[in-house]
Amino acid sequence: MPVVVLPVPASVTIPVSQHIGAPAVPAVAKGDVVKTGQVIATAKGFVSANIHSSVSGKVSKIEPVIDTTGYKQMAVVIDVEGDEWIEGIDRSTDLVRKVTLSREQIVERCLQCGIVGLGGATFPTNIKMTVPAGKTCDMLIINGVECEPYLTSDHRLMIEKGEEVLTGASIIMKALGVTKAVIGIEANKPDAIINLAELSKNFDGITVQPLKVRYPQGGEKQLIKACTGREVPSGGLPLDVNIVVQNVGTAFAVYEAVQKNKPLIERVVTVTGKKVKEPGNFMVRIGTPVTKLIEAAGGMPDDTGKIVNGGPMMGKALALTDVPVTKGTSGIILFPEEESRREEIMPCIRCGKCSSACAMGLEPWLLSVAAEKTMYEKAEAEKITDCMECGACAYTCPARRPLLDYIRLGKATVMRKIRERNTK
Amino acid sequence: MSSTVLLTIIMLSLLGLLSAVILYIVAQKFKVIEDPRIDLVTEVLPGANCGGCGFTGCRAFAETLVKSESFEGLNCPVGGAETMGKAALILDRQPVAVEPKVAVLRCNGTPANCTRTSFYDGAVNCRVAHNLYGGTTSCHYGCLGCGDCVTACQFNAMYMDPVTQLPVIIDDKCVACGACVKACPRNIIELRKRNRKDRKIYVSCVNKDKGGPARKACNVACIGCGKCVKICPYEAITMTDNLAFIDSFKCKLCRKCVAECPTGAILEINFPVKEEKPSEPAVAEINE
Numbered sequence: 108m109p110v111v112v113l114p115v116p117a118s119v120t121i122p123v124s125q126h127i128g129a130p131a132v133p134a135v136a137k138g139d140v141v142k143t144g145q146v147i148a149t150a151k152g153f154v155s156a157n158i159h160s161s162v163s164g165k166v167s168k169i170e171p172v173i174d175t176t177g178y179k180q181m182a183v184v185i186d187v188e189g190d191e192w193i194e195g196i197d198r199s200t201d202l203v204r205k206v207t208l209s210r211e212q213i214v215e216r217c218l219q220c221g222i223v224g225l226g227g228a229t230f231p232t233n234i235k236m237t238v239p240a241g242k243t244c245d246m247l248i249i250n251g252v253e254c255e256p257y258l259t260s261d262h263r264l265m266i267e268k269g270e271e272v273l274t275g276a277s278i279i280m281k282a283l284g285v286t287k288a289v290i291g292i293e294a295n296k297p298d299a300i301i302n303l304a305e306l307s308k309n310f311d312g313i314t315v316q317p318l319k320v321r322y323p324q325g326g327e328k329q330l331i332k333a334c335t336g337r338e339v340p341s342g343g344l345p346l347d348v349n350i351v352v353q354n355v356g357t358a359f360a361v362y363e364a365v366q367k368n369k370p371l372i373e374r375v376v377t378v379t380g381k382k383v384k385e386p387g388n389f390m391v392r393i394g395t396p397v398t399k400l401i402e403a404a405g406g407m408p409d410d411t412g413k414i415v416n417g418g419p420m421m422g423k424a425l426a427l428t429d430v431p432v433t434k435g436t437s438g439i440i441l442f443p444e445e446e447s448r449r450e451e452i453m454p455c456i457r458c459g460k461c462s463s464a465c466a467m468g469l470e471p472w473l474l475s476v477a478a479e480k481t482m483y484e485k486a487e488a489e490k491i492t493d494c495m496e497c498g499a500c501a502y503t504c505p506a507r508r509p510l511l512d513y514i515r516l517g518k519a520t521v522m523r524k525i526r527e528r529n530t531k
Numbered sequence: 532m533s534s535t536v537l538l539t540i541i542m543l544s545l546l547g548l549l550s551a552v553i554l555y556i557v558a559q560k561f562k563v564i565e566d567p568r569i570d571l572v573t574e575v576l577p578g579a580n581c582g583g584c585g586f587t588g589c590r591a592f593a594e595t596l597v598k599s600e601s602f603e604g605l606n607c608p609v610g611g612a613e614t615m616g617k618a619a620l621i622l623d624r625q626p627v628a629v630e631p632k633v634a635v636l637r638c639n640g641t642p643a644n645c646t647r648t649s650f651y652d653g654a655v656n657c658r659v660a661h662n663l664y665g666g667t668t669s670c671h672y673g674c675l676g677c678g679d680c681v682t683a684c685q686f687n688a689m690y691m692d693p694v695t696q697l698p699v700i701i702d703d704k705c706v707a708c709g710a711c712v713k714a715c716p717r718n719i720i721e722l723r724k725r726n727r728k729d730r731k732i733y734v735s736c737v738n739k740d741k742g743g744p745a746r747k748a749c750n751v752a753c754i755g756c757g758k759c760v761k762i763c764p765y766e767a768i769t770m771t772d773n774l775a776f777i778d779s780f781k782c783k784l785c786r787k788c789v790a791e792c793p794t795g796a797i798l799e800i801n802f803p804v805k806e807e808k809p810s811e812p813a814v815a816e817i818n819e
Binding site for chain 2: 176178426479
């Protein structure tokens with residue numbers, strides 16, 4: 108399924124919060140004429156990211172619109188007129204390998220171009236590229252695992268844009284000041300492994316590591332364990348074991364930002380599903396309505412029961428299809444009716460399958476009960492915040508208990524309580 | 532033989548005596564002197580431990596009552612004036628008159644009024660649903676219908692209406708403990724002044740959107756037009772974030788706002804049905 112570039116839609120809706128952290132502040136007003144690549148919302152605070160216009164045209168409204176969560180969120184709506192780009196962006200597809208910018212300039216460029224982690228968490232990349240004082244980093248891991256089943260956007264990127272991805276990796280290596288990088292790819296993508304292994308011979312310090320196919324190996328901590336054997340401590344970050352992990356998509360975005368000065372205004376989205384006529388990977392501008400993507404994939408099958416934004420394990424169902432694609436939209440999956448309903452919830456039979464399925468070594472049944480009964484201290488003591496919400500527990504549960512539903516609630520509440528405690 | 536029995540009896544007696552002495556000393560040393568009135572007050576309290584007073588259970592409330600200088604700001608919503616009067620008698624204080632309250636559901640998003648846009652089959656829990664997404668209706672302020680409030684109610688004063696898909700509060704049973712108010716992640720339930728014959732006038736909506744989107748989301752949404760604010764002779768209605776709010780303590784139940792509301796977001800409950808005036812065409816017909 109090669110990546111197909113979709114035409115620019117008639118209108119785009121660009122939410123000002125497409126990343127983890129504080130929402131950006133709109134920098135344009137209604138009626139302004141903007142060009143493609145222009146900053147339309149500026150980062151506010153340390154953890155935040157710039158938002159750029161993905162099209163050229165006129166700002167028709169700045170108001171809250173319903174986004175992928177179903178809640179209203181501030182967004183800039185732009186009516187497209189032509190496709191005029193701001194100056195300084197190299198739109199050619201020629202490969203630029205020589206990295207001329209210094210470490211500081213690379214980080215600054217990523218901040219300016221609004222690069223965020225494209226694996227799903229959308230954490231601003233410039234922060235991850237700066238090793239804080241007191242920490243050391245000796246290795247970069249590029250995540251080519253493809254976080255979830257069904258999704259193939261990273262896979263295609265590794266095949267079609269292998270050199271760009273590798274250059275992106277070497278840029279991140281330079282920013283971090285490391286000499287070693289490993290690209291972890293699962294063994295079910297032999298073409299990507301062969302392609303990158305061949306290409307990486309021309310790049311110093313970058314090696315490809317084939318991995319056994321397992322879910323959730325796309326999680327940072329699991330990937331680090333699989334690639335290096337190092338184990339990130341509970342509550343810690345990859346930097347605690349001297350590692351930084353970046354997604355393949357992020358490496359490509361970093362390449363485009365640093366070498367071509369191109370901000371993050373488009374991304375590859377997988378559209379798939381059992382009954383979808385023409386499933387595929389589509390390069391779309393940020394802010395394109397999901398309906399356009401579904402149209403491009405041959406329209407919505409009649410018996411569609413659920414449309415999931417993201418992967419089948421961690422993704423969230425969409426309540427509306429008229430929502431914009433954001434930086435974090437990795438896939439749109441259309442499930443037919445018979446696959447979309449959950450089965451009846453039965454009482455827990457204490458089989459312990461969830462505990463053996465948990466990649467973080469937690470006890471999902473306990474966490475879910477603690478969250479359900481609002482026993483948040485217990486949930487915190489049982490390390491609910493270590494949960495990465497991979498959904499393996501709920502998937503494996505023979506009683507079909509909504510384990511992850513409650514754990515997500517408990518995790519969000521505990522995190523909020525911890526934040527409140529820290530600010531006091 | 533007899534000496535063994537004698538020895539055992541003596542030994543056990545000594546042991547018992549020694550233990551008694553130790554226990555007595557310890558009991559004296561660690562004696563907790565508690566105001567006997569706490570027990571008396573606890574006895575007159577309802578013993579529901581609902582937390583409606585804002586304290587962790589009836590005994591904690593009794594302790595606070597005993598320690599307090601006056602009853603200002605302290606009230607047991609379950610027992611009401613009667614219980615507080617008894618407590619005041621025990622403690623020899625002046626009871627403070629507190630208006631009885633009742634819980635009111637500020638959402639009228641029935642399937643007839645508010646379109647269902649999606650189907651939710653996750654965990655049946657409002658907090659989970661609220662955390663996850665905007666809800667099954669076109670309104671993302673309204674009731675999620677999973678019944679957290681019904682579960683929270685200890686007085687069987689609530690149930691879910693399967694037709695309207697909204698919780699119903701039984702006025703006679705509601706003691707205004709506020710458990711449902713805390714349980715609702717969308718802050719739909721409010722404690723309002725309990726009027727004579729449980730009459731109520733309130734804005735049955737919490738949608739803070741502007742008029743257009745609010746109306747699109749729900750037929751009976753408050754669109755923030757401000758007509759009720761203008762017509763209210765008692766300045767009981769305020770408008771914040773495109774949402775009208777009627778202060779139940781200022782409202783004199785004149786019902787002028789009910790007739791003025793263009794969407795029918797203001798509800799009047801338990802009022803006698805107004806006598807229909809004979810309409811004009813009917814009169815004309817008789818004349819003919």
